[in-house]
Amino acid sequence: xxxxxxxxxxAVMARKGEIMRKAIGIDYSLFEFGKLGFDYEAMMxxxxxxxxxxxxxxxxxxxGNTPLLELRNLTALAREVAPPGKGARxxxxxxxxxxxxxxxxxxxxxxxYEAERxxxxxxxxxxxxxxxxxxxxxxxMRGIPCLIxxxxxxxxxxxxxxxxxxxxxxxxxxxxxxxxxxxPELFYVFLQLLEETGFFNASLYTPFGIAGVxxxxxxxxxxxxxxxxQVPDAVVVTHAGGGNxxxxxxxxxxxxxxxxxxxxxxxxxxxxxxxxxDFNRKSFTTGHTGFGxxxxxxxxxxxxxxxxxxxxxxxxxxxxxxxxxxxxxxxALAQLEGLERGPAGNTSxxxxxxxxxxxxxxxxxxxxxxxxxGAGKHPQAQLTFARENGIEVRxxxxxxxxxxxNIIIPVHPAQIQVxxxxxxxxxxxxxxNVVGETPYASLTEQDKEYLALETRWNQAxxxxxxxxxx
Amino acid sequence: MSxxxxxxxxxxxxxxxxxxxxxxxxxxxxxASQVPEDTQKVxxxxxxxxxxxxxxxxxxxxxxxxxxxxxxxxGKLVSLHPRYNHTFGEPQKELLAIGQELRTLxxxxxxxDE
Numbered sequence: 001x002x003x004x005x006x007x008x009x010x011a012v013m014a015r016k017g018e019i020m021r022k023a024i025g026i027d028y029s030l031f032e033f034g035k036l037g038f039d040y041e042a043m044m045x046x047x048x049x050x051x052x053x054x055x056x057x058x059x060x061x062x063x064g065n066t067p068l069l070e071l072r073n074l075t076a077l078a079r080e081v082a083p084p085g086k087g088a089r090x091x092x093x094x095x096x097x098x099x100x101x102x103x104x105x106x107x108x109x110x111x112x113y114e115a116e117r118x119x120x121x122x123x124x125x126x127x128x129x130x131x132x133x134x135x136x137x138x139x140x141m142r143g144i145p146c147l148i149x150x151x152x153x154x155x156x157x158x159x160x161x162x163x164x165x166x167x168x169x170x171x172x173x174x175x176x177x178x179x180x181x182x183x184p185e186l187f188y189v190f191l192q193l194l195e196e197t198g199f200f201n202a203s204l205y206t207p208f209g210i211a212g213v214x215x216x217x218x219x220x221x222x223x224x225x226x227x228x229x230q231v232p233d234a235v236v237v238t239h240a241g242g243g244n245x246x247x248x249x250x251x252x253x254x255x256x257x258x259x260x261x262x263x264x265x266x267x268x269x270x271x272x273x274x275x276x277x278d279f280n281r282k283s284f285t286t287g288h289t290g291f292g293x294x295x296x297x298x299x300x301x302x303x304x305x306x307x308x309x310x311x312x313x314x315x316x317x318x319x320x321x322x323x324x325x326x327x328x329x330x331x332a333l334a335q336l337e338g339l340e341r342g343p344a345g346n347t348s349x350x351x352x353x354x355x356x357x358x359x360x361x362x363x364x365x366x367x368x369x370x371x372x373x374g375a376g377k378h379p380q381a382q383l384t385f386a387r388e389n390g391i392e393v394r395x396x397x398x399x400x401x402x403x404x405x406n407i408i409i410p411v412h413p414a415q416i417q418v419x420x421x422x423x424x425x426x427x428x429x430x431x432x433n434v435v436g437e438t439p440y441a442s443l444t445e446q447d448k449e450y451l452a453l454e455t456r457w458n459q460a461x462x463x464x465x466x467x468x469x470x
Numbered sequence: 471m472s473x474x475x476x477x478x479x480x481x482x483x484x485x486x487x488x489x490x491x492x493x494x495x496x497x498x499x500x501x502a503s504q505v506p507e508d509t510q511k512v513x514x515x516x517x518x519x520x521x522x523x524x525x526x527x528x529x530x531x532x533x534x535x536x537x538x539x540x541x542x543x544x545g546k547l548v549s550l551h552p553r554y555n556h557t558f559g560e561p562q563k564e565l566l567a568i569g570q571e572l573r574t575l576x577x578x579x580x581x582x583d584e
Contacts, residue, residue, distance in 0.1 A: 122539065161559075165554075176541065179518065180517075185496055274504070275509055276506075276509040277508045328565075
């Protein structure tokens with residue numbers, strides 16, 4: 001009999017590579033080259049399924065083909081506050097219509113299919129978001145065991161209501177839910193569980209997790225054409241880990257659509273994501289800058305060796321809105337459009353409401369997701385919780401918002417505005433992170449081409465930036 | 471039923487009961503180095519729900535549970551028949567006002583325009 005493996009934090013983390021290889025079944029080294037690069041398209045092409053196969057797998061699991069709805073009243077409202085001639089038609093892809101209530105079902109459908117096909121005894125995912133419900137739901141359909149690991153509560157034992165709801169829904173689908181307090185060592189527990197169970201790592205960031213979203217982008221173009229006779233001019237995507245942006249943009253391209261891809265996150269500047277104190281001072285547990293920025297800058301610091309979500313390759317623009325603006329638009333969506341949906345998914349809607357006012361009336365802007373709502377995942381629940389945690393809630397100018405201190409609900413729709421984040425600054429941080437101390441001259445030609453694809457900058461500019469910061 | 475009797479019943483569980491357990495995964499000194507200071511000071515804790523394996527157990531005792539997918543996990547018994555207590559929260563006056571405001575705005579502006 002083999003000796004039991006050491007379970008200390010350091011010992012388990014040291015076995016990371018080996019555990020991951022078994023749990024994903026992808027040899028990432030096949031795609032790697034030079035000092036830092038890897039062939040992203042080869043990885044996507046050789047591991048994930050074609051768009052047609054993906055759509056077929058999803059349809060068989062009741063996923064996708066969600067309605068595209070025109071938001072006529074919100075469009076009219078945007079036109080009331082827009083400059084003359086401005087105010088694009090706003091459409092929304094009602095992803096809440098998926099089996100588990102969000103677009104994450106698209107990502108889970110492929111991962112769970114793959115786990116079953118390759119004979120893994122079960123699936124496991126580390127997620128505090130809608131993805132847990134999605135994996136649990138898909139696993140229930142296929143009759144395979146599912147384990148979800150979540151970061152739920154702080155050191156007082158107080159759980160974030162939005163995440164508690166996700167614990168509940170995972171259990172409702174028959175999954176085992178392991179709840180943890182705040183901290184990145186969730187990954188350590190996750191590795192131990194992978195080793196113990198031999199389950200498939202249904203990570204959000206494998207090629208399966210990303211290819212699953214491509215159908216969303218593709219459907220969206222087809223539906224927009226059918227409803228309006230034109231392709232979308234802009235598509236707004238709630239940006240967190242980068243998979244939503246990446247998959248949607250790839251789907252748009254496969255449909256031949258060159259719409260501007262705009263990422264939108266809730267501004268949580270100043271709150272530390274691994275802080276026990278800050279954990280319950282935020283009212284959004286996803287779709288925020290606490291994920292959006294680090295995942296853009298360090299995509300490969302995820303739960304897989306090479307992240308298939310590469311948001312910097314696809315984002316044309318990246319904007320933020322405040323928590324109060326997202327709650328306001330969530331209320332407006334329910335009251336004016338008859339669609340009660342979860343606030344996190346409406347991050348991109350809040351942004352689109354402002355962005356529509358930059359476009360002409362004959363243009364089309366598409367919000368590419370909604371998510372289900374429920375106890376905990378609701379503006380009232382979140383604002384009640386915020387007050388209990390000492391956050392000031394009031395009507396006012398959202399520009400006075402300070403994450404973790406207050407939540408300001410606009411007094412007028414004209415106050416909803418986006419704040420642009422400089423993608424070039426993010427690209428600089430990305431380069432500093434990836435290249436580090438390595439001299440640019442010592443990189444291979446393939447590495448240099450890789451960095452150009454990652455940043456959408458030419459090699460001269462990359463060299464100049466690295467020289468400037470070196 | 472008297473309060474005392476109720477609390478006695480609620481403090482012990484029998485085999486097969488749906489319960490919640492708790493345990494410490496990492497003590498404060500064992501936390502990852504990149505964790506911020508406030509998080510360093512507290513343990514990494516775990517909570518799970520499952521079916522009690524022990525024949526009988528009281529709150530606070532070390533027990534085993536069988537999870538929904540059949541794993542055996544040990545921890546301290548902290549809750550019997552645990553319920554989810556998350557709700558839709560209290561009505562928020564800041565939100566309640568929005569619907570009427572927007573309908574008024576659309577109606578008023580809509581009258582003159584286009």
